Amino acid sequence: MQQLTVFMDIESSRSYIDELYSPDATKVVEALVTLKNSVIGSNRQKSSVIQQGVVPRLLQLMSDEALDPNIRLEATITIGSLAKGTPENVATLVEQGTATALVELLRTVPIGTKLVEAGLCALRSVFLHPPAPIAALPADMRLLTRLTQIAREGTATARCCVVRILSVWCGGHMEQEALCQAGACAAIAAMLANGRNSAPPLARALPALELLANMCFENGNVSQVALNTRHGDKTIPELLMCLVSRDKPLPVALGAARCLTFIHRAGALTADDNRVVFGALPCLARLCTKEMPEEIRAKAAETLSYLAEVDTSLQRLAAISNHLMSSLADIVNCPSAAAKQGAFKCFASLGANDEDIRKRIIETHGLMKHIVSEMKNPEPSIRLAAVRCLHSLSRSVQQLRTTFQDHAVWKPLMQLLNDSPGTELLTVGSSTLCNLLLEFSPAKEPMLDQGAVEMLCNLTKRPEAALRLNGIWALMNMAFQAEQKVKQRILCCLGTEQMFRLLGDSDTRVIMKTLGLLRNLLSTRQHIDAIMSEYSSQVMQAVIVVLEGSYPAEVKEQALCILGNIGDGERARDFIMANEDVLRKLVDYLAHPESKLQEAALFVASNLVRCSEAGAAARQARLADLGVLRALKLLGARQDAAHLHDNDFFSE
Amino acid sequence: MLFDFPKMSFDTSNNSSNKEERKYYHDRNKPDDLQISRTDMNMLIMNYLVTEGFKEAALKFQQEAGLQEPALCSSLDERIMIREAVQSGRIPDAIAMVNALHPELLDTDRYLYFHLQQLQLLELIRAGRAEEALAFASATLAEAGANDNNALTELERSLALLAFPDPHASPFADLLLPSHSQKIASELNAAILKMENQEYTNPKLCSLLRMILWSQSELDKHNIKYPKMTDLANATIEQPK
Numbered sequence: 001m002q003q004l005t006v007f008m009d010i011e012s013s014r015s016y017i018d019e020l021y022s023p024d025a026t027k028v029v030e031a032l033v034t035l036k037n038s039v040i041g042s043n044r045q046k047s048s049v050i051q052q053g054v055v056p057r058l059l060q061l062m063s064d065e066a067l068d069p070n071i072r073l074e075a076t077i078t079i080g081s082l083a084k085g086t087p088e089n090v091a092t093l094v095e096q097g098t099a100t101a102l103v104e105l106l107r108t109v110p111i112g113t114k115l116v117e118a119g120l121c122a123l124r125s126v127f128l129h130p131p132a133p134i135a136a137l138p139a140d141m142r143l144l145t146r147l148t149q150i151a152r153e154g155t156a157t158a159r160c161c162v163v164r165i166l167s168v169w170c171g172g173h174m175e176q177e178a179l180c181q182a183g184a185c186a187a188i189a190a191m192l193a194n195g196r197n198s199a200p201p202l203a204r205a206l207p208a209l210e211l212l213a214n215m216c217f218e219n220g221n222v223s224q225v226a227l228n229t230r231h232g233d234k235t236i237p238e239l240l241m242c243l244v245s246r247d248k249p250l251p252v253a254l255g256a257a258r259c260l261t262f263i264h265r266a267g268a269l270t271a272d273d274n275r276v277v278f279g280a281l282p283c284l285a286r287l288c289t290k291e292m293p294e295e296i297r298a299k300a301a302e303t304l305s306y307l308a309e310v311d312t313s314l315q316r317l318a319a320i321s322n323h324l325m326s327s328l329a330d331i332v333n334c335p336s337a338a339a340k341q342g343a344f345k346c347f348a349s350l351g352a353n354d355e356d357i358r359k360r361i362i363e364t365h366g367l368m369k370h371i372v373s374e375m376k377n378p379e380p381s382i383r384l385a386a387v388r389c390l391h392s393l394s395r396s397v398q399q400l401r402t403t404f405q406d407h408a409v410w411k412p413l414m415q416l417l418n419d420s421p422g423t424e425l426l427t428v429g430s431s432t433l434c435n436l437l438l439e440f441s442p443a444k445e446p447m448l449d450q451g452a453v454e455m456l457c458n459l460t461k462r463p464e465a466a467l468r469l470n471g472i473w474a475l476m477n478m479a480f481q482a483e484q485k486v487k488q489r490i491l492c493c494l495g496t497e498q499m500f501r502l503l504g505d506s507d508t509r510v511i512m513k514t515l516g517l518l519r520n521l522l523s524t525r526q527h528i529d530a531i532m533s534e535y536s537s538q539v540m541q542a543v544i545v546v547l548e549g550s551y552p553a554e555v556k557e558q559a560l561c562i563l564g565n566i567g568d569g570e571r572a573r574d575f576i577m578a579n580e581d582v583l584r585k586l587v588d589y590l591a592h593p594e595s596k597l598q599e600a601a602l603f604v605a606s607n608l609v610r611c612s613e614a615g616a617a618a619r620q621a622r623l624a625d626l627g628v629l630r631a632l633k634l635l636g637a638r639q640d641a642a643h644l645h646d647n648d649f650f651s652e
Numbered sequence: 653m654l655f656d657f658p659k660m661s662f663d664t665s666n667n668s669s670n671k672e673e674r675k676y677y678h679d680r681n682k683p684d685d686l687q688i689s690r691t692d693m694n695m696l697i698m699n700y701l702v703t704e705g706f707k708e709a710a711l712k713f714q715q716e717a718g719l720q721e722p723a724l725c726s727s728l729d730e731r732i733m734i735r736e737a738v739q740s741g742r743i744p745d746a747i748a749m750v751n752a753l754h755p756e757l758l759d760t761d762r763y764l765y766f767h768l769q770q771l772q773l774l775e776l777i778r779a780g781r782a783e784e785a786l787a788f789a790s791a792t793l794a795e796a797g798a799n800d801n802n803a804l805t806e807l808e809r810s811l812a813l814l815a816f817p818d819p820h821a822s823p824f825a826d827l828l829l830p831s832h833s834q835k836i837a838s839e840l841n842a843a844i845l846k847m848e849n850q851e852y853t854n855p856k857l858c859s860l861l862r863m864i865l866w867s868q869s870e871l872d873k874h875n876i877k878y879p880k881m882t883d884l885a886n887a888t889i890e891q892p893k
Contacts, residue, residue: 033748040751041758041765044795077755084759121756 017049020057025068028061032074039081046085050092055082059101062119065108073115076105080122083129090129099126099136107143111150111158120150120161127168137169144182151187159191160207167211176215180222188212189231192239202249209243209255212236216262223268237263237275244283250296254303257283261307271311280307281317288327288346294339297331301342305349312353319350319357325364332370337379344374344385348392358396362403375412383416384425391428394435410436414450423464430459430470437477444478448486453478457493465507472502472513479520484530487521491531496538503542508552515558518542522562528569536575539566540582547585553594560589560600567607576608577619583626590631598635605632694719700855705732705841727753727848731841738837739830743772750840754847764843766796766803767836770810777813778828785814 019031035054039045061067061075079098083090093099102123109116126133137143151162170179191208192200200208216223226236234242242248243256260280263269269276284307287300308314318324331343347367351358362368374386390409413436417429433452437444456478459471479490502514518539522528532539539562546559563582567573576582589601605628609620623629694717701710707728713719730753737746747768750757758765769792776785789811797804809824816822826832842853861884871878877892 033752036755037744037748037751040747040755041762041769042792042795081755081759084756118755 017052017054020054020061025071028071029068029074032061032071032078036074036078036081039078043085043089046082046089050082050085050089055079055093055096055098058082059096059098063101063105069113069115073118076115076118076122080118080125083122083125087129090126094126094133094136099123099133102126103136103143106150107146111146111154116150117155117158117161120154120158120165124161124164127165132168134169134171137165139175139178141178141182144178144184148179148183148187151184152190156204159187160203163187163191163207163211167207167214170211170214173219176217176219176222179211179215180225184211184215185222185226185229185236186231188226189229189234189236189239192236192243193231193234194242202252205243205252206255209252209259212259213255213262216259216266216268218262218266220267223263223266226263227268237269241275241279244279246286250287250292253283254287254296254300257287257300258303261303265306265309271314276307276314277317281314282321285318285321285324285327288331289323290327290330294334294336297327298334298336298339298342301328301331301339301346305342305345308346308349309352315350315352315354315357319354319360324350325360329364329367329370332367332374337382340374340377340382341385344371344382344389348385348389351389351392351395355396355398358393359398362393362396368403368409372409372412375409375416380422380425384428387413387416387425387428387432391432391435394432397438408446410447411450414447414452414455417455418451423467426459427464427466427470430456430467430474434470434474434477437474438480444482444486448489453489453493457495457498460494460498460502465505465510468502468505468510469507469513472510472517476513476517476520479517481523482520484527487527487531490517491521491535496535496542499538500542500545503545508555511546511551511555512558515546515555515562519558519562519565522565522569522572525569528565528572532566532569532572532575536572540575540579544582544585547582547589553597557596557600560597560604564600564603564607567604570614573608573619576604577622580626583623583628587627587631590628590635602632602635696855696857696860700857702728703841703845703853703855704838705735707732727844731844734844735837735841738768738771738840739833741771741775741833743768743775746840750844754844757843757847761843762796763800763803764839766793766800766806767839769793769796770806771833771836773810774813774827774832777810777819782814786811 016031016034019027020035022028022031035049039049058075058079061071062079064072079093079102083093083098102119105119106116106123109119147162147166151159151166154162166179166184170176188208188211191204192212194200212226216226229236231239237260240256240260244253244260246253248256257280260269260275261284264271264273264276264280271277281304284300284304288297288304292300304318308318328343328346331339334340334343347361351361371386371390374382375390377383377386390413410433413429413432416425417433421429433447433456437447437452453475456471456474459467460475462468462471475490475494479487499514499518503511505511505514521531522539543559543563547556563576563586567576586601586604589597590605592598592601605623609623609628610616620629694713698710698713698717698719701707701713705728730749734746734749734753737743737749747758758768773785773789773793776782776788789807793803793807797807810827813819813822813824813827819825820828845853864881864884868878868880879889879891882888882890
């Protein structure tokens with residue numbers, strides 16, 4: 001046996017590498033062992049050896065079924081050691097076909113042998129370096145079934161390795177279904193079951209939980225299967241419930257809570273199920289507390305945000321816990337990006353639907369300051385998370401007037417929106433802006449100075465429907481009860497051409513909000529007269545376009561309301577009276593089968609013929625000529641028109 | 653968590669204190685209901701011997717104490733040999749044995765690998781082969797030192813020994829003592845046990861002693877007077893003043 005010297009330099013290593021090609025099996029084994037001992041523990045040696053081109057020979061020795069099993073084993077172990085080197089080492093290994101060769105090995109070598117274990121260890125090490133060579137593992141059922149068999153029957157090390165590999169491999173729907181079909185759930189259940197001391201060892205439980213989470217994510221079918229899979233007398237959910245308890249190691253509890261969360265969100269467990277309410281939820285809340293390590297808290301907050309994202313009852317339940325708000329606020333303070341993101345997302349979820357919760361969140365000590373400052377964080381994902389949080393809170397109408405004004409949240413928001421943000425940030429940010437521009441918000445004026453109108457008008461030109469909608473909706477809110485100069489600015493900036501384009505938008509909501517904008521612009525007498533004096537032909541044209549076109553009833557209703565508003569303007573109403581086309585349409589709509597359109601038409605008519613107004617008589621006469629009176633009388637006779645008798649034109 | 657000692661009133665000659673003091677006292681001469689069975693103690697000793705690799709002693713003890721077959725983990729023989737190799741300075745042999753038993757261990761725990769390499773370096777220094785020592789350090793140890801600040805500090809301390817004409821008299825002489833290689837040998841032993849998913853990588857006796865120390869420090873924090881074990885090796889208990 002070659003003497004082990006104190007250290008090997010590059011020259012002397014050549015000699016034993018040459019021995020790898022010897023026909024003498026004993027010499028080959030010796031050379032392999034020496035090689036192995038030289039590379040374990042040293043990245044430098046690994047790189048040197050790889051550079052000398054030893055990998056293809058090792059793969060050969062590993063794969064050749066005719067060779068002495070000892071040779072195959074030592075070659076595989078050596079490959080495994082090389083795979084624990086630098087990312088560059090692993091990349092080279094993959095390039096030279098290591099992953100594929102290892103997968104081939106796993107197909108053929110009997111389960112339970114040391115060779116299979118070594119091969120799995122090596123493959124696992126390769127897979128842990130991103131990007132994992134997923135393509136080397138094809139989704140064929142025979143192979144996957146073999147792997148899940150190993151996960152049930154192999155040695156402890158083999159089982160852990162296989163599960164790790166599969167959890168990295170399981171990247172999408174196809175892989176989830178394939179693994180489910182191959183029986184992965186049963187293997188997972190076995191690994192989560194109790195070992196000694198009534199708990200599975202950490203090294204076994206963690207990879208199994210990771211795989212289960214990856215398989216169940218957004219997959220209702222697999223989640224359902226997991227729900228019903230048993231090991232012994234316990235189903236997977238029951239096993240998970242054991243693992244979320246206080247006496248279990250933190251990563252295990254977190255992993256189990258995560259699985260339950262994913263299974264619930266995929267639809268297999270309802271929000272009021274015990275396992276969600278008494279299992280996942282309290283565990284995640286507990287893992288957010290200050291004593292927990294930062295990494296655990298970050299992940300727990302993120303998972304909790306996903307759990308409570310849509311269901312109000314879960315949001316309320318989570319918010320009941322009196323420590324959660326302050327715990328989350330503390331997580332925002334943590335240095336890492338993951339922690340800040342997780343906490344903001346969690347606040348956003350909790351405050352999504354319930355006003356009381358929002359109030360409590362906003363009142364959480366120091367939070368608003370954090371949100372504002374993190375909106376200026378250099379890391380884009382943190383900025384986005386902060387804006388999401390703000391968006392959720394901005395649904396609180398009560399707070400708009402006070403807290404949001406106090407903290408001048410619009411300043412950093414406008415800055416973000418003007419700073420060529422990505423689509424996601426633009427969508428959430430503009431939605432938030434929309435809310436901030438609601439009637440109660442005193443922040444309107446300063447926002448105008450920051451170029452809000454121009455920015456919103458630009459949004460209405462975007463290809464993304466959500467952005468156009470946010471843009472026009474925000475403009476609509478801005479115009480509500482606004483001063484004339486604001487309204488003028490909006491009209492001027494948007495332009496009538498753009499408005500017409502929006503009236504023909506593919507998304508009905510955009511059309512509705514555009515009409516809503518027009519309606520808001522045309523409110524209060526002076527404004528109506530002022531705007532109509534400048535834009536009468538375009539406005540009338542817009543109304544006619546909608547009334548004539550094949551729009552749904554609610555859209556036409558809006559157009560009629562606009563007409564009604566115009567009818568209220570002292571001088572503006574003349575534009576209607578002068579337009580015979582419109583008047584004839586009015587008569588038609590008074591007799592329309594759709595009752596809300598009738599009512600809207602009635603609103604128009606009532607404004608036109610009001611007795612108290614100057615020139616009413618002349619207008620009444622004109623309308624009578626066109627048959628309006630006849631239509632009104634018919635309307636009055638209808639049984640469901642009782643409320644319409646309130647209008648003053650019935651009382652002559 | 654405080655041990656609930658039976659409360660006994662203590663008849664003092666000093667009658668100045670009227671307030672009845674609660675005394676946490678165990679009077680060794682009086683019988684009590686704290687039973688510690690011989691079997692428990694034997695198991696603890698057995699566990700110690702097996703974990704630390706005293707195979708012969710374990711087998712003999714098993715005979716003499718009449719215990720059932722101990723749970724000798726499969727690697728007991730190997731661990732004994734590895735420990736011997738480390739403590740007698742045959743590091744390459746030890747590394748080869750570890751690699752044969754658990755090939756992933758030293759790749760995963762580079763700090764441990766560094767410690768083993770460091771022992772090799774210390775062997776060379778102890779033998780007075782200074783030039784070889786330096787060459788060895790730069791060829792192999794420098795890598796670990798570059799990646800880990802702790803390793804770098806220890807490397808510097810080791811190499812500093814070369815600056816002294818008599819390393820055994822230097823401030824870093826502790827590195828050359830057998831206690832250092834024993835420490836590394838135990839580290840290695842624990843790592844092997846951990847790799848085998850053994851629940852306890854340290855003997856349970858260790859945990860017991862730690863429990864005593866922790867309890868005592870908790871009591872001290874609250875300024876409570878109690879009989880304190882001041883010398884663990886001899887289990888000397890001092891009465892409170």
